[in-house]
Amino acid sequence: xxxxxxxxxxxxxxxxxxxxxxxxxxxxxxxxxxxxxxxxxxxxxxxxxxxxxxxxxxxxxxxxxxxxxxxxxxxxxxxxxxxxxxxxxxxxxxxxxxxxxxxxxxxxxxxxxxxxxxxxxxxxxxxxxxxxxxxxxxxxxxxxxxxxxxxxxxxxxxxxxxxxxxxxxxxxxxxxxxxxxxxxxxxxxxxxxxxxxxxxxxxxxxxxxxxxxxxxxxxxxxxxxxxxxxxxxxxxxx
Amino acid sequence: xxxxxxxxxxxxxxxxxxxxxxxxxxxxxxxxxxxxxxxxxxxxxxxxxxxxxxxxxxxxxxxxxxxxxxxxxxxxxxxxxxxxxxxxxxxxxxxxxxxxxxxxxxxxxxxxxxxxxxxxxxxxxxxxxxxxxxxxxxxxxxxxxxxxxxxxxxxxxxxxxxxxxxxxxxxxxxxxxxxxxxxxxxxxxxxxxxxxxxxxxxxxxxxxxxxxxxxxxxxxxxxxxxxxxxxxxxxxxxxxxxxxxxxxxxxxxxxxxxxxxxxxxxxxxxxxxxxxxxxxxxxxxxxxxxxxxxxxxxxxxxxxxxxxxxxxxxxxxxxxxxxxxxxxxxxxxxxxxxxxxxxxxxxxxxxxxxxxxxxxxxxxxxxxxxxxxxxxxxxx
Numbered sequence: 117x118x119x120x121x122x123x124x125x126x127x128x129x130x131x132x133x134x135x136x137x138x139x140x141x142x143x144x145x146x147x148x149x150x151x152x153x154x155x156x157x158x159x160x161x162x163x164x165x166x167x168x169x170x171x172x173x174x175x176x177x178x179x180x181x182x183x184x185x186x187x188x189x190x191x192x193x194x195x196x197x198x199x200x201x202x203x204x205x206x207x208x209x210x211x212x213x214x215x216x217x218x219x220x221x222x223x224x225x226x227x228x229x230x231x232x233x234x235x236x237x238x239x240x241x242x243x244x245x246x247x248x249x250x251x252x253x254x255x256x257x258x259x260x261x262x263x264x265x266x267x268x269x270x271x272x273x274x275x276x277x278x279x280x281x282x283x284x285x286x287x288x289x290x291x292x293x294x295x296x297x298x299x300x301x302x303x304x305x306x307x308x309x310x311x312x313x314x315x316x317x318x319x320x321x322x323x324x325x326x327x328x329x330x331x332x333x334x335x336x337x338x339x340x341x342x343x344x345x346x347x348x349x350x351x352x353x354x
Numbered sequence: 355x356x357x358x359x360x361x362x363x364x365x366x367x368x369x370x371x372x373x374x375x376x377x378x379x380x381x382x383x384x385x386x387x388x389x390x391x392x393x394x395x396x397x398x399x400x401x402x403x404x405x406x407x408x409x410x411x412x413x414x415x416x417x418x419x420x421x422x423x424x425x426x427x428x429x430x431x432x433x434x435x436x437x438x439x440x441x442x443x444x445x446x447x448x449x450x451x452x453x454x455x456x457x458x459x460x461x462x463x464x465x466x467x468x469x470x471x472x473x474x475x476x477x478x479x480x481x482x483x484x485x486x487x488x489x490x491x492x493x494x495x496x497x498x499x500x501x502x503x504x505x506x507x508x509x510x511x512x513x514x515x516x517x518x519x520x521x522x523x524x525x526x527x528x529x530x531x532x533x534x535x536x537x538x539x540x541x542x543x544x545x546x547x548x549x550x551x552x553x554x555x556x557x558x559x560x561x562x563x564x565x566x567x568x569x570x571x572x573x574x575x576x577x578x579x580x581x582x583x584x585x586x587x588x589x590x591x592x593x594x595x596x597x598x599x600x601x602x603x604x605x606x607x608x609x610x611x612x613x614x615x616x617x618x619x620x621x622x623x624x625x626x627x628x629x630x631x632x633x634x635x636x637x638x639x640x641x642x643x644x645x646x647x648x649x650x651x652x653x654x655x656x657x658x659x660x661x662x663x664x665x666x667x668x669x670x671x672x673x674x675x676x677x678x679x680x681x682x683x684x685x686x687x688x689x690x691x692x693x694x695x696x697x698x699x700x701x702x703x704x705x706x707x708x709x710x711x712x713x714x715x716x717x718x719x720x721x722x723x724x725x726x727x728x729x730x731x732x733x734x
Contacts, residue, residue, distance in 0.1 A: 159378075161378050161385075162378075162384055162385050163385055163406075163407075164385070164407065164730070165429055165432045165513075165730065167384065167385075167432075168432045168433060168513055169512075169513070171476075171479075171491070171495045172495055172498075172499050172502075175491065175492045175495045175496060176492050176495075176496045177495075177496055177499050189379075191378075202409065204405075204406060204407060204408050204409065206405055206406050206408070207377065207385060207406045207407070210377055210378065210406075214378060236425065236426055236429065237409050237414070239414065239417060240409045240410050240413075240414055241410055241413070242408045242409055242410045243409055260514070261513060261514070263512060
């Protein structure tokens with residue numbers, strides 16, 4: 117039942133895309149992008165040390181709110197996911213769950229060197245080294261740890277990327293997750309084991325958004341289908 | 355979310371249900387989680403779920419040179435990094451059989467007490483925010499930033515300074531630093547009334563914090579509680595006075611205590627400690643210019659530096675409690691074994707589970723923040 121509905125919806129969106137005859141459509145698009153870049157809700161997942169520089173960036177002295185960015189407590193209402201610092205394997209599972217729960221368009225910012233290449237913990241057995249192997253990252257803010265000014269600068273870059281997204285395609289890393297889902301899933305399976313699955317059906321969402329690409333399907337998604345089964349409530353314990 | 359995943363949860367015989375708090379939750383300090391079994395809004399059982407921040411510190415340190423370890427040591431406890439450096443340096447100095455010069459010891463005390471002020475200001479805000487008061491958070495973070503500016507001035511780093519080195523400190527204080535520090539202390543003291551009115555005697559806060567998470571003296575000792583949490587139970591134990599390190603035996607300061615052992619007592623102890631730290635810093639400002647001399651005892655070339663075989667246990671009083679490093683050397687260029695005795699693993703695991711039992715769900719976050727646990731140090 118559900119799959120049929122999804123197909124109908126995706127056809128509709130395709131048709132709508134072809135029928136853009138309104139001459140003001142581009143103006144509206146620009147206006148929407150402008151508004152989107154000016155009001156962003158941020159979910160900060162305090163995965164590591166970088167979280168300590170967020171309170172100064174959010175409160176009176178550096179005041180993130182003047183950029184139109186405010187913290188948000190739930191993933192479903194947030195636009196930006198801030199991953200602040202090293203991600204241990206146990207945390208990374210939660211980060212991926214959080215990321216998949218967020219509604220598109222969604223953006224990821226990796227703060228601290230640890231999300232770029234492992235940073236200070238490059239030889240640690242417990243941390244995942246590169247964040248962009250597991251989810252697409254829009255902006256990296258390097259440093260150990262980056263100062264609040266650097267955090268604000270990173271957020272400003274993200275805002276510009278969102279505003280100019282249609283021309284430069286810089287703020288659309290989230291589309292990459294659907295287009296190359298097989299790659300990301302493969303890396304996740306390597307780390308968490310072959311039975312790894314999340315409650316979110318990414319392939320169905322890709323169909324819904326019309327973002328299926330060649331990279332959406334592959335060997336790893338085949339493996340996922342082999343092990344995938346409805347998650348029982350008891351099993352959803354992490 | 356796939357709709358077919360939703361299934362009705364069969365109800366058991368009891369009315370108990372379980373919920374997760376964290377790891378990504380505004381009521382949780384850092385990356386930490388709790389699983390609560392609730393009956394109505396009363397916690398029947400709380401189980402902590404640590405390990406989200408595990409990096410394998412003690413193993414990492416075995417693979418790095420003695421001097422390289424200084425870089426990762428402060429990252430164990432993010433809000434209060436200075437005691438980590440000092441404690442590690444003290445342990446290595448003890449094995450080597452050297453002492454830091456007197457002037458370096460005074461500068462270390464200056465750094466430790468500044469770090470304590472910064473950590474306590476941060477805690478006030480966090481604790482108040484769990485009771486729904488957000489203004490103290492804004493004030494505390496803003497005032498802490500002034501302290502961080504001073505840190506930047508004399509160590510070069512806002513949060514992680516890496517200023518200590520076995521044998522002393524790395525740099526001399528910049529010119530005019532003590533005057534700046536003096537101005538900051540004046541400012542912090544002038545804020546005392548504001549903070550009292552806003553937070554410590556504010557009925558909105560007092561009514562929420564009084565009688566919450568009561569820890570008796572016996573239980574506190576049994577669970578290994580140290581630091582301000584222990585002093586809030588009425589036991590005046592402070593490593594600075596009872597096992598003096600550096601030059602703390604030459605300084606005058608009180609050990610503030612409270613009797614009740616609840617969340618309010620704990621925050622009051624921290625408040626008094628902040629002003630005691632200011633008192634200590636004033637003595638340092640008065641004494642430091644008259645102490646001349648080197649700031650570092652020479653150590654061999656750090657890249658081929660073999661610390662003689664031996665072991666040492668060096669403890670300091672951090673803002674969270676007693677912090678200690680147990681370092682074993684086998685005569686090589688890397689530590690043979692390092693163990694960190696952090697205060698937070700005692701506070702955030704057993705003590706939190708003990709205090710959460712029987713508490714109401716809205717108080718769980720407050721209990722956690724009032725214990726001032728530091729999750730990165732629990733997991734290490």
